[in-house]
Amino acid sequence: MKVIPIFAEAGISGFESPAAEYKELGLSLDQLLIRHPNATFIGQANGDSMEGVGIFNGDLLIVDRSLTAKNGDIIVANYNGCFVCKLIDKTQALLLSASSKHPPVHIKPEDEFQLEGIVTRSIRLHQKSPEITLCTH
Amino acid sequence: MYALVDAVSFYASAEKVFDPSIRNKPVVVLTNNDGCICAVCPIARRLGIPKFKPYFQIKSFLERHNVVVRSSNYELYANLSERMMNVISRYCDDQYVYSIDESFLEFKHYDNLIDDWHKYGHEIRRAIWKETRLPVGVGFGTTPTLAKAANHAAKKLSGFNGVAVINDNIAALPILKRMSVTDVWGIGNRLGKKLNLLGIDTAAQLAQQSARNMKRQFSVVVERTVNELNGIACLSWDEVKAPKQEIFSTCSFGQRITDYNLLMFALVTHGSIVGKKLRHQHSLVKRLLIFASSSPHDSLHGNQYYKKSIVYEFPLATDSSSKIASAISIVLKEIFQHGIYFYRCGVGAISLESQRYQQPDLFAPSQPSPLIMNCFDKINQRYGQGTMTLASEGKDEKWQMRRNFLSPQYTSSWRDIPKINC
Numbered sequence: 001m002k003v004i005p006i007f008a009e010a011g012i013s014g015f016e017s018p019a020a021e022y023k024e025l026g027l028s029l030d031q032l033l034i035r036h037p038n039a040t041f042i043g044q045a046n047g048d049s050m051e052g053v054g055i056f057n058g059d060l061l062i063v064d065r066s067l068t069a070k071n072g073d074i075i076v077a078n079y080n081g082c083f084v085c086k087l088i089d090k091t092q093a094l095l096l097s098a099s100s101k102h103p104p105v106h107i108k109p110e111d112e113f114q115l116e117g118i119v120t121r122s123i124r125l126h127q128k129s130p131e132i133t134l135c136t137h
Numbered sequence: 138m139y140a141l142v143d144a145v146s147f148y149a150s151a152e153k154v155f156d157p158s159i160r161n162k163p164v165v166v167l168t169n170n171d172g173c174i175c176a177v178c179p180i181a182r183r184l185g186i187p188k189f190k191p192y193f194q195i196k197s198f199l200e201r202h203n204v205v206v207r208s209s210n211y212e213l214y215a216n217l218s219e220r221m222m223n224v225i226s227r228y229c230d231d232q233y234v235y236s237i238d239e240s241f242l243e244f245k246h247y248d249n250l251i252d253d254w255h256k257y258g259h260e261i262r263r264a265i266w267k268e269t270r271l272p273v274g275v276g277f278g279t280t281p282t283l284a285k286a287a288n289h290a291a292k293k294l295s296g297f298n299g300v301a302v303i304n305d306n307i308a309a310l311p312i313l314k315r316m317s318v319t320d321v322w323g324i325g326n327r328l329g330k331k332l333n334l335l336g337i338d339t340a341a342q343l344a345q346q347s348a349r350n351m352k353r354q355f356s357v358v359v360e361r362t363v364n365e366l367n368g369i370a371c372l373s374w375d376e377v378k379a380p381k382q383e384i385f386s387t388c389s390f391g392q393r394i395t396d397y398n399l400l401m402f403a404l405v406t407h408g409s410i411v412g413k414k415l416r417h418q419h420s421l422v423k424r425l426l427i428f429a430s431s432s433p434h435d436s437l438h439g440n441q442y443y444k445k446s447i448v449y450e451f452p453l454a455t456d457s458s459s460k461i462a463s464a465i466s467i468v469l470k471e472i473f474q475h476g477i478y479f480y481r482c483g484v485g486a487i488s489l490e491s492q493r494y495q496q497p498d499l500f501a502p503s504q505p506s507p508l509i510m511n512c513f514d515k516i517n518q519r520y521g522q523g524t525m526t527l528a529s530e531g532k533d534e535k536w537q538m539r540r541n542f543l544s545p546q547y548t549s550s551w552r553d554i555p556k557i558n559c
Contacts, residue, residue: 039268
């Protein structure tokens, strides 16, 4: 006689979580920090001229291109072939730093200048991250 | 009404998005292996740099004019393409992404909503420029072919500032008159030459032909094109792109290969690429073509031209890279010959089957679990191409894609995000 063993199974089912019905998706930082994903890029701050508004060397900057800059906004611009992060004074065509060590820069007609976007958030990495190397300037 | 939105020299423009230092410089982008020029930005075009010219032939010219040279940065282009397509999709509920930088739109029942297509086109252009920093051309037409013609006018003909509208035959005529027949969608160079012999040089002349005659002399494709140029829509796009019928991965070597193992590494690398593409489109390969050859121009080594290709048939269709690799190792013994300076090799999946309609075989040896390849792909997607490879792909990178002028992975690698001076 051939015996086919079938192991007995005890149906241990436990208890359904009383919170199961309330389960939702976890929190997403992307959702909180990025309003317009198609128009947003992430850059890294390099320098100390914006410390007065809380942007330090090595911070991550969330830059939204879809917004229109108002006076006093923290913006990213292409200034003579470099990305710069400054406060914009549109009426006087000035790029202002948030630091007494750095005087305002007047945008002259011969300068290459394009507004790239608005810094809507900045993120500080209080501990080193293996993915990101700190800017050295 | 139809529209075609596409980027102005997409690869070159994409290079300028995150590198403001080259925004006002001539930029060209090279193809795989840095072989030919595949994109020329408008500034470089004014220097008279032609597309598809081998890089080495024009290298000194580029250096003399301080032209910025870049290798194809596909990771960056894929990201920017997605952004651009997403912005475009806001402007129409029926979008068909035709290629990495071209998107058709079909406006059904929009007549009462949009009274000025010109204005609408400029709105689309402005939004894409503002949000992605990519310059595009927008062409509107009453058929897809006319939309393509209008797009050509918008970008290439003077007097149009990035937007052109063909809303009737009267608007079509001046544009078609200024277009050569080979600029018409679907008319290639060879067909163009035949049409030239009949005295058809411009798109307008083609539009005047009898559609039925064109069908008789050439094909139903040309008939459709003539109808489309006259405002009768014949083309439509499938709701979903059909999966590819064949998948190939091939390359030529910078240095000739004479070693058995090196040839194996190269072929298995191609096999892996084919496997990945198969899995991406949920296909399985039943018959795999594997080939290697010397160069027909290699008189240098005094060798005769050698080419051998073998078709391997899998007992059971597969999408596993390791199965493909073992197939390669089986047939390579027949392909490889001592003393041959191998110049080209490749792998092609020539008969595909759908993953969904697979008939399993009761007696076939067990297949590797699809979870393995799934995991393999996920690791490479997350940590970058080449993080995990088959051991038989080797580590020597002699045959790998040459990308000597590659820009940073601005949007896909944290290490490479743009630096912003404060």
